Amino acid sequence: MRFWRRRKPSTGSLTGPLEGxxxxxxxxxxxxxxxxxxxxxxxRSDSLAxxxxxxxxxxxRDLGLSTVIDLRGEYEVSQLGRGLLSDTAVEYYPAPIADVSGAEDLVGHYVAMLTEKGPVLxxxxxxxxxxGTLPAVFHCEAGCxxxxxxxxxxxxxxxxxxxAIAADYAATAAAMPTIHERVAVVVDRLGLPPRPVEVPAWEPEAALMAKMLDVVRERWGDMEGWALSYGLTQDELAALRQHLILAS
Structure with a gap:
């Protein structure tokens, strides 16, 4: 496994699906x-473990990955591990955003992350x-x-x-059958109470993310308004756009 520590030239893309x-x-x-x-x-990804x-x-080798951002909680990381990437030169940045107040639905849960974990985000x-952070990948357990x-x-x-943001969120639906199987294994491994089986099994829908974005607009005006309220500067946002947008 030591050969992973020496970065090879990156093509910036993958050909074909990953295995795990x-x-x-x-x-x-x-x-x-x-x-x-x-x-x-x-x-973005499910857990790199x-x-x-x-x-x-x-x-x-192919992506020249520089940084992993882990959104899981400390307990998840300690029990489920970081996987093989922990034995590479890739930088690891923990950013736990799991523990937030209870909510009536997923939209409320997502908004709680934005508010209570705003500084972390x-x-x-x-x-x-x-x-220097890029290329980067961020993940939680399911990547949803x-x-x-x-x-x-x-x-x-x-x-x-x-x-387009909502459609990207909904794209996780294709992976949900495998993710549901994994959840059952993880719950058993951690000795947690079995989760109730939903029929049909829950899948992410674009409408859920659209509703969260509606709340963002109502509370902060837009995502930039959210970012500025949590201490990000215009210079930092400009740098983000410079690094991540290919001008037309």
Whole structure:
């Protein structure tokens, strides 16, 4: 495994699916303010603890991955591990956003992340505004809820249209059968009470993310208003856009 420590030339892309990661995707190519989101520099994923040796090699060799942003809580990380990427030269940045107040529904849960974990989320945006951080991947356990919130924050700050942000969130639905199977295994492994079986099993829908973005607009005006309220500066937002938007 030591060969992963020496970075090989990056192609910035992957050919074919990964073996252990079922919800990994490039955020590049989406329409943004003044251009499109750059490809090969920012990725979202399910937990990298599921990466196989071949996956880890490809992430380092083909993508030239520089930074992993882990949105899981400390308990999850301690019990489920960081996976094979922890044995590489890739920088690791913990940004736990899991523990928030209870909410009546998922939209309320997502908004609680934005409010109660605003400083943590703002810190990840600040990190991504630094060129040396990229290429980067951020993830939680399933790559859906916490990852979806951070994706919405970053894409919103890049000027990606709300319908495209919601569609990206909903793209996780294709991975949900495997994710539901994993959840059952993880619950058993951690000795947690079994989760009730939903029929049909829950899947992310664009309408959920659209509702969260409606709340953002009502409370902060837009995602930039949210970012400024949590201490990000216009210079940092400009740097984020410079690094992540390919001008048309």
């Amino acid at each position: 990661l079922v919800n990994f995707r490039d955020l590049g190519g989406l329409p943004a303010d003044g251009g499109t989101v750059r490809t090969g520099v920012l990725f 599921y990466a196989t040796p071949a996956d880890a090699d490809r992430l380092v 703002a810190g990840t945006v600040r990190l991504l505004s630094c060129a 809820d916490r990852t979806g919130v951070l994706a919405a924050v970053v894409l919103g700050l890049l000027g990606v249209p709300e319908d």
